[in-house]
Amino acid sequence: MTALLQITDLTIDIDRDEGAARVVDGITLSVAQGESLGIVGESGCGKSLTMLSLVGLLPNRIRATSGAAVFAGRDLLQMSAKELRGVRGSEIGFIFQDPMTSLNPVMTIGDQIAEALIYQKGITKAAALARAEELLAMVGIPSPKERMTAHPHELSGGMRQRVMIAMGLAGGPKLLIADEPTTALDVTIQAQILDLVRELKSQSDMSVVWITHDLALIAGLADRIAVLYAGTVVEDAPVEAIFDRPTHPYTRGLLASLPTLSDQPMSRLASIGGTPPEPGRRPPGCPFAPRCGVAIDACVQSVPRLTAVQGSDPRHRVACFVTAGVVQ
Ligand SMILES: Nc1ncnc2c1ncn2[C@@H]1O[C@H](COP(=O)(O)OP(=O)(O)OP(=O)(O)O)[C@@H](O)[C@H]1O
Ligand SMILES: [Mg+2]
Structure with a gap:
């Protein structure tokens, strides 16, 4: 079976004044189409940097220095910033660790999702808003029509996380990368969000990479664990x-x-x-x-x-x- 994503011998270095420090040291990993891969490991082991390197979002002074990350036949590490913008969201959806830092506090929920859709799909504002409302309903947000005009701070942590999931799924990605999206939430809501992703996955052949500290949490979602x-x-x-x-x-x-x-x-x-x-x-x-x-x-x-x-x-x-x- 050909992998949808094949990371081979990836190294990532942090450029420090005293010299480069290797933080990811030869990671090889694959994800097949429709497969969910759980990535576990203690804080600081390089989980987030590995995934951020795939979509060109590494912080300043941190670089992928060797290796390859072939996604649907193309090496993400060789793509230009412009090409990566085309992949991000539409082919690879990302759910980040902290929703409050990735949602825009001064924009309504509906406008944020719609803006991403207009950018990724080139659809009209009206079509994007309609799709945004559908997405909110799909991720289990009650009264989605009313929530479209809410700002992030008006929602509970669990609801904000669902909005993040809706944004990650908006472009209909082939691969969803979720970086500890439930760590800050209580266990009941964590379980609900995992159920939701499992259900969404069963309706499409999307692949999922789910990063967590928590082996027990991932057991119900992952096909494979690294x-x-x-x-x-x-x-x-x-x-x-x-x-x-x-x-x-x-x-x-x-x-x-x-x-x-x-x-x-x-x-x-x-x-x-x-x-x-x-x-x-x-x-x-x-x-x-x-x-x-x-x-x-x-x-x-x-x-x-x-x-x-x-x-x-x-x-x-x-x-x-x-x-x-x-x-x-
Ligand atoms: N912006 C940064 N500047 C400098 N060093 C960084 C930066 N981000 C990460 N690092 C270093 O890289 C290491 C790996 O970071 P990474 O964020 O990938 O860890 P992680 O496995 O995702 O941890 P966590 O479970 O806490 O999210 C960290 O221990 C830290 O030393
Ligand atoms: Mg992390």
């Missing part, structure tokens, strides 16, 4: 394999810290002591080795590559010298 640590993928597997046979010690630590799984083997890693390395200060071998309870000499000498996990699903891969070859 676990990131310090700018690298340490494990990539179908969601069942991640839960049934978590293999990387870091993944096991993440799972063991979920309350319902506290009786897992290796739960001594539950709290995962220590902190990830700062960008530019990665140790020479496996980046997790300094925090790992099972590291051997090889782990501090060289970097493990992603390899198939013996005895698991053929798509289950892990970057670990110790656990990859152990049939569990």
Whole structure:
């Protein structure tokens, strides 16, 4: 199956006065058409930067320095700013981490969605407003007609997040990238928003990349999970394999810290002591080795590559010298 998105050996560097610091270090990831990929990992591991690099929205002084990100046959990293503007919204929809920083406070909800549609689709203002109202209804906003003329601060956090989802979906994207869109919301609303995305996905063959800290949350939406640590993928597997046979010690630590799984083997890693390395200060071998309870000499000498996990699903891969070859 050809991937809709294939990221290969992506590196991202932060340009600092004292020199470049590598923050994403050779990420390879793919997303098939219609597939949902969950990306998990601790704060600072490079989840947002990886996704922002795809659509040309990296902050100042942060650049993708090598690798490729082929989307529907074209390398996003080679596109001009103008070409990327054409892809953003219409082919790749984005839902950002914080709705208050991405919604315009002085514009009505209806006008914001309509403006994006007019830009992306070149349709008339009347058609765009009608479509905006349909989108608000689709994402479960009650009385959408009245809400069209509301400003963002007049809506609850959950409703604003739905507006963000409506904007992410407005262009009918082939790929929706959601960057922790529910972190600030209470659990009931989080669950509702996940249900909504699942339902919308079942009605189209849209692919979804959902970034989160929360493995339990993503379990119900993702087909596959990629676990990131310090700018690298340490494990990539179908969601069942991640839960049934978590293999990387870091993944096991993440799972063991979920309350319902506290009786897992290796739960001594539950709290995962220590902190990830700062960008530019990665140790020479496996980046997790300094925090790992099972590291051997090889782990501090060289970097493990992603390899198939013996005895698991053929798509289950892990970057670990110790656990990859152990049939569990
Ligand atoms: N604008 C910036 N300027 C300088 N450094 C940055 C900037 N944005 C991110 N970084 C650095 O890059 C690292 C990765 O950032 P990124 O935002 O991708 O992390 P993340 O995995 O999305 O974390 P979180 O879960 O907290 O959103 C951060 O730890 C930080 O050191
Ligand atoms: Mg982030």
